[in-house]
Amino acid sequence: MKLMITFSKKEGRKPIIAQAVKDTGVLINVERAFIDSSEGEALIDVPDDQCTLVRERMKALGASVRVLEHGITLDEDECVDCGACVSVCPREVFSMDAGGKLVVDEERCVICGKCIKACPHRALSLKFE
Amino acid sequence: MEKSIGLINERIRDGNARVVTAEEMPAVVADLGVEGALTEVDVVTTGTFGAMCSSGAFLNFGHADPPIRMERIWLNDVEAYGGIAAVDAYIGATQPSDTREADYGGAHVIEDFIAGKAVELRATSHGTDCYPRQSITTELMLEDLNQAIMVNPRNAYQRYNAATNSTDRTLYTYMGTLLPHHGNVSYSGAGLLNPLSNDPDFSVIGSGTPLFLGGAPGVVIGEGTQHSPGGGFGTLMVTAELSRMSPEYVRAATMYGYGVTLYMGVGIPIPVINEQVVRNCAVTDDQISVDLVDYGIPSRNRPTVRKVTYADLKSGSVEIDGEEVRASSLSSLRRARQVAAELAEWVTSGKIEVALPTRPINSTKKAHPMHETIRAPRVGDIMDRRVIRIAETEEIRAAAKKLLKGETNHIPVINDEDRLVGIITTYDISKAVVWPGKASVVRDVMTRDVITTTPDEPVDIAARKLEQHNISALPVVDDQRRVIAMLTAIDLGKLFRGKHR
Ligand code: SF4
Numbered sequence A: 001m002k003l004m005i006t007f008s009k010k011e012g013r014k015p016i017i018a019q020a021v022k023d024t025g026v027l028i029n030v031e032r033a034f035i036d037s038s039e040g041e042a043l044i045d046v047p048d049d050q051c052t053l054v055r056e057r058m059k060a061l062g063a064s065v066r067v068l069e070h071g072i073t074l075d076e077d078e079c080v081d082c083g084a085c086v087s088v089c090p091r092e093v094f095s096m097d098a099g100g101k102l103v104v105d106e107e108r109c110v111i112c113g114k115c116i117k118a119c120p121h122r123a124l125s126l127k128f129e
Numbered sequence B: 001m002e003k004s005i006g007l008i009n010e011r012i013r014d015g016n017a018r019v020v021t022a023e024e025m026p027a028v029v030a031d032l033g034v035e036g037a038l039t040e041v042d043v044v045t046t047g048t049f050g051a052m053c054s055s056g057a058f059l060n061f062g063h064a065d066p067p068i069r070m071e072r073i074w075l076n077d078v079e080a081y082g083g084i085a086a087v088d089a090y091i092g093a094t095q096p097s098d099t100r101e102a103d104y105g106g107a108h109v110i111e112d113f114i115a116g117k118a119v120e121l122r123a124t125s126h127g128t129d130c131y132p133r134q135s136i137t138t139e140l141m142l143e144d145l146n147q148a149i150m151v152n153p154r155n156a157y158q159r160y161n162a163a164t165n166s167t168d169r170t171l172y173t174y175m176g177t178l179l180p181h182h183g184n185v186s187y188s189g190a191g192l193l194n195p196l197s198n199d200p201d202f203s204v205i206g207s208g209t210p211l212f213l214g215g216a217p218g219v220v221i222g223e224g225t226q227h228s229p230g231g232g233f234g235t236l237m238v239t240a241e242l243s244r245m246s247p248e249y250v251r252a253a254t255m256y257g258y259g260v261t262l263y264m265g266v267g268i269p270i271p272v273i274n275e276q277v278v279r280n281c282a283v284t285d286d287q288i289s290v291d292l293v294d295y296g297i298p299s300r301n302r303p304t305v306r307k308v309t310y311a312d313l314k315s316g317s318v319e320i321d322g323e324e325v326r327a328s329s330l331s332s333l334r335r336a337r338q339v340a341a342e343l344a345e346w347v348t349s350g351k352i353e354v355a356l357p358t359r360p361i362n363s364t365k366k367a368h369p370m371h372e373t374i375r376a377p378r379v380g381d382i383m384d385r386r387v388i389r390i391a392e393t394e395e396i397r398a399a400a401k402k403l404l405k406g407e408t409n410h411i412p413v414i415n416d417e418d419r420l421v422g423i424i425t426t427y428d429i430s431k432a433v434v435w436p437g438k439a440s441v442v443r444d445v446m447t448r449d450v451i452t453t454t455p456d457e458p459v460d461i462a463a464r465k466l467e468q469h470n471i472s473a474l475p476v477v478d479d480q481r482r483v484i485a486m487l488t489a490i491d492l493g494k495l496f497r498g499k500h501r
């Protein structure tokens, strides 16, 4: 299960992810981390059955935690089947069917975010619980 | 054999016209031969759906009471051109909002009008005897306007060069996101379905040609701006009424890092009047080739990596230097097909007829580049030749002394052949203080990865380098990598202050 962890810089001084690993004994896989001067955000992957444990610990350490239910989400009303997302995705999540309609294989998505910027029609987003 | 336009229109009126799309036409010609296809097919419909930045609409708001001669005009905070008297404006698709920047722009205003949403008009004036009012704010729907006429100066490009990127960073361009190291290929256009691909010699498309524009019946005005059919890049100026358009075929968009644009569906019905038209409409994707261009090179003459055809591009991958690179389009082939199909339905049902041009479009001219009377400034024009250098074998203390003098914040580091090997700043020197004993000479603490410029590089390109890498100085090197000067943010500041006065 993928979790998006957000923490402000004050808590960020503590190694929050390392602390959570130490406290819970769960091996956390950091898929993406983005930290600037005021805020930090990290996308982590944890085994489904230990999700609650990690989540509670992270919250106790002062981070806000959102569960990513799905990979990339397509808004069919906005999508015009242009294909701008197809070649930028490192996981080949997108393809075109014979009729030129966009097909999304969401299971393959690793939530890198590249396609979100690449879509001229704002049709791609990540949905949180 | 020839077939008259009158005969074709008679068949359209009788509901007997045989219409095929440009995608179906090659097979029809292969099957029946050129002569057979001429007898059999009356109209070929074309279509494309993609980003057409050079679009916009003339709007007339009617007079207010007391009346105002609007000088500056905003629609949902997007400025429209008001230099066309009193209550007229031209809203351009790429104009960004004053408040929401690239998230909203002229294209969105047009889309909102078509979708039946209210748009806020705000205008100011200095006030005259005949038009005393100085400001106005009101909400308008499309039906409140006297006219809303889309007039797009440059639409329906015959083809587009495909894009890739050789540099080591991601580029965000009007050709979409281009991944580093030729990580992907982006292209635009519908290939064999594109209107002008089916009439490259402009034998039947010209002023007065009926067309499908954003779901509305419209007309070709004439050649578009930047029209360059001699190089295979013809364009059209087109018009139709906003009120008859559909959101299906008019979509605002934002190219990340580039700005607002408008996706338009455009299609032209081509009357099959002679064998030349049949041959032109039988064009296939493998016969339409474009350059695959490296957008990593920031110059007008970007280098061509190779030639590619629309058949290569539509296959989903293109070979570059022996590697298969994923290719994807920015324009929608699916919607292009919908345009061609809907247009075919219009012709079959008699909703529109075909016509020959009332004025031909030049089919050979080439657009020329801008005539620049003042050459864009080069780094060599403004760089500071008084450059302080230091040898990589000097003691760190020596570098610190030079920096302390306060004449510079960056010292280029050179080897014994005078070539640039690094750069040293106060930050690097502080490293030596933090790790005492580990570092003694300049080489140990200098930054090795130096971003440089050359004397003949345009200043704007060098300025972007400073911005992108968040640095304040660039060593200027010659072709031997010898440091001949420095270019600093201060030098740039002087230049731009002088320019914008
Ligand atoms: S977020 Fe990344 S992996 Fe997921 S679909 Fe978009 S580009 Fe592909």
Ligand code: SF4
Pocket (backbone or CB within 6 Å): A074, A078, A079, A080, A081, A082, A083, A084, A085, A086, A102, A118, A119, A120, A121, A122, A123, A124
């Ligand atoms: S880039 Fe956006 S609009 Fe284009 S196909 Fe992908 S999701 Fe659809």
